[in-house]
Amino acid sequence: MTIHSSERPYKCTSCGKSFNLSTKLKSHMTIHSGERLYSCSSCGKSFKQSSHLKRHMIIHSGERPYKCTSCGKSFNQSSTLKQHMEIHNDERPYKCTSCGKSFNLSTKLKSHMTIHSGERPCSCSSCGKSFNQSSNLKQHMMIHSGERPYKCTSCGKSFNLSTNLKQHMTIHSGERPYKCTSCGKSFIRPSTLKSHMTIHSGERPYKCTSCGKSFNLSTNLKQHMMIHNDERPYSCSSCGKSFNQSSTLKKHMRIHNGERPYSCSSCGKSFNHSSTLKTHMEIHNGERPFKCTICGNSFNKSSHLKRHLTIHSGERPYKCTSCGKSFIRPSTLKSHMTIHSGERPYKCTSCGKSFNLSTTLKQHMMIHNDERPYSCPSCGKSFIRPSGLKQHMTIHSGERPYKCTSCGKSFNLSTTLKQHMMIHSGERPYKCTSCGKSFNLSTNLKQHMMIHSGERPYKCTSCGKSFNLSTTLKSHMTIHSGERPYKCTSCGKSFIRPSTLKSHMTIHSGERPYKCTSCGKSFIRPSTLKSHMTIHSGERPYKCTSCGNSFNQSSTLKQHMMIHNDERPYSCSSCGKSFNRSSTLKKHMRIHNGERPCSCSKRQFKCTICGNSFNQSSHLKRHMMIHNGRS
Template identity: 30%
Template sequence: MILNKSSAIPFRRHGSMHKCFFCEKCYLHVADLRRHTIDKHLEKRLYNIEHYITEPFIKLDITDLTCKLCAEGLETLKCLIKHLNKHHNKDYPEIVSQSIICFKLTDKDFGCLNCGKKFKLFGTLLLHIHCEHLDRKYVCEACGIDFRNNSDLLNHTQDVHSIGEYECTYCLKKFIKERRRNIHVKNFHESRRNCLLCQETFRSKRERDRHMYATHSQQMPWYKCDKCAIKFKVKRLLTEHIRRVHLKEKNVTCEICGMRFFSNTTLKLHKVRHSDAKPFECSTCNKKFPRKSALELHMRIHTNERRYVCKICGKAFIQWTSLQYHLPHHSDERNFKCVVCEKAFKTKKTMLRHCTNVHRKGNVDTAGGTVSSQTRLH
């Protein structure tokens, strides 16, 4: 890879921050990003850089660009390629530079290396480069990713950055255009909320489908997690579950406390903790909640509403997740294995209890569904 032979540093942008190309860390000052990349990633990860490429173009910081082989200073990436081919017997085609956008980053302004124009905002510079020099007009100003058309850009902006003033009252998703919000409400909420057999109304299609399964014995397709045996109706939810629970992916950071989360949705739920606002009050016990959905779930305790029934033993549960954690008790599958004595268990809870009682101390490896002993008894 040509980047191994130079001082150039790949990077990303996240809002007003400079984002590490490899580990998602963000820095306000570009010098801090350079220092971090060189110290933590450069030597060991540039050789596998293709595994980190998620965009059509790599953004490259070529400030103070030098050749690592001879320390000669160079102005542009094309100059670097010519230099390596001529003086170091390399054979890099100039077409390599077509998948790279070069920048000379400072903390003052952002300049276009093609025409010399200066911009105060990085997003404005990106838009200029894509429109004037790359002929790609649909660019996200938040992260710099470009798209084939405006529709793809709008979908990306809403899904990834939650930018928009029109909010769905059911799921809190935001939309740039009111018409798109209305279509979303109609297709994903209003037209799918009624039970087809008893006309009971639910907040979402997912809750309705759960009701159909639990009450009317309607079959649901299942996607089973190999790690913990929990089942999902939608494959996307299984994928998210694996990434969130077992792989522990946390790519979104709270700017208030620094905690990291799987998605913008979980970040929004977390941010409520930084606020004292709890506008939803239980009329029975006066307990207050930050979200309406939390209050509705709490109210089932007072009404003893147990809509989720186990078809095997008849035990009923208030929450769908409680039923899911109960179902493995009726199965012969034992997916949770103690690595100390290799005894297997049906549920994580019983496995943890075993480790506490038998091996005294242990810590959970949630990615593998196992427990490793910190201190073995001799």
């Protein structure tokens, strides 16, 4: 009769909880005593109640006597079937009075209410962390004990929860029973489907009280709150780096142990994250399901599309407090902040060079390993990064989708267009602290700083000459190899670099797009125009420390310094005579090979005073001194 009267005469002396039956009190007392009288004969696991053992035995027997009449799914407990049936009838009779959220079980509502009350009665004796449910504490305790009783029979991987094992088994079976009614995408878990559905509904019920940002999952909000609290409870035992999620720490540990458990079935390449493998697989199948409605560009991730859309909207919500520069992503802001702090925590073990991002270090390591995993299907050229391959592919396709609104010039990359736009705006945000010179790119400033520091980390193994850029070393190496892969289709002349070929092609086309505003003279390259402008301004910023002579170009100063150093790196293979310029050596070689590129009838440099013609501009210049009264 105590069931109907709500009388609870049996009270626990340890916690004060009351029960209507003495058997229930007895069962409850085992929580405090830790006594587990009922043991499983198959695996040795112990239980506090015989009913729990009976339920557990079904795992070994595989018995699932309770079947759903709607979808045919079977369960080992009637209560689990009852709970499952609510998916079909969508019955949620238990409603939260604080936020209005509904649940299909009273226990779920009770658990949910602790979010509003902040109550966490179950505390871990090892680390002090508190939980709102005893089941969560039990699961957490396995981190300390290392217990993983549920083992996968296919790959041997172990788990601390049967639900995690069940979820893992779908990787092997390929089963995805939960399907989205809007787009047809399937999922392993109902919770993932629920999360996915918010993409279609746009629902974001969980709001951050600090910054107002909204989320579609309470777990995402909880994770986000750690940014404001700067909470990072999970530390790496190898390097001391801390994380706000145990899963992030687990992923990070793979950097130290080199574990790459996810392998591509098409090419055999291995990855340390399943998401990275998934992204990689799209290279083989070419799948890009997320399309931009504005420009038609497609992406293989919704996050990539979201990021791309900010190009059209111009939105840059993450602002640097030091210089005011804004960014699309928080990760880019974080990376940018290291410019101000000078922090470079990631060091290369091979050459000692430090980096501000682990990804940059990873990329750099490929230089030492000579790893170039991304190959061009058209010409076979390999690249370190997929972005490098993507950029290279535009050479074959001729695609240049990014057009300058000021001059109409087109580019194959949005970043190149952005860089080009600075020519028109005159923007040079990166300033050298040593000489005050400004640059439009941080990489150009970094390169320039090496002039002051004298740093030349890239050394030629053939002649020992050092360079401040790997690209300059690569270009230099062609002198030794004799390689000239870029050939002019008009005259057959070959070049070391594509930029030199491009510059050469203007000789045939006659194009000179860069015009001097003072005298109207046109030039092939912007650098030549810049050099020419110093004639009008009289500016000579590069001064020789030995004789005081000034020059309008750093390259001219460099050449001049060879006079003082008596440096003559260019030697004639026929007579051994040395020169300080490659162009002078080239002219000298004509003595030996008898080459005369300009015959008497083709002396294009003519004196306007006396009519004499010359085959070199320098000879005409020297001749003009006679008329000017200079010897």
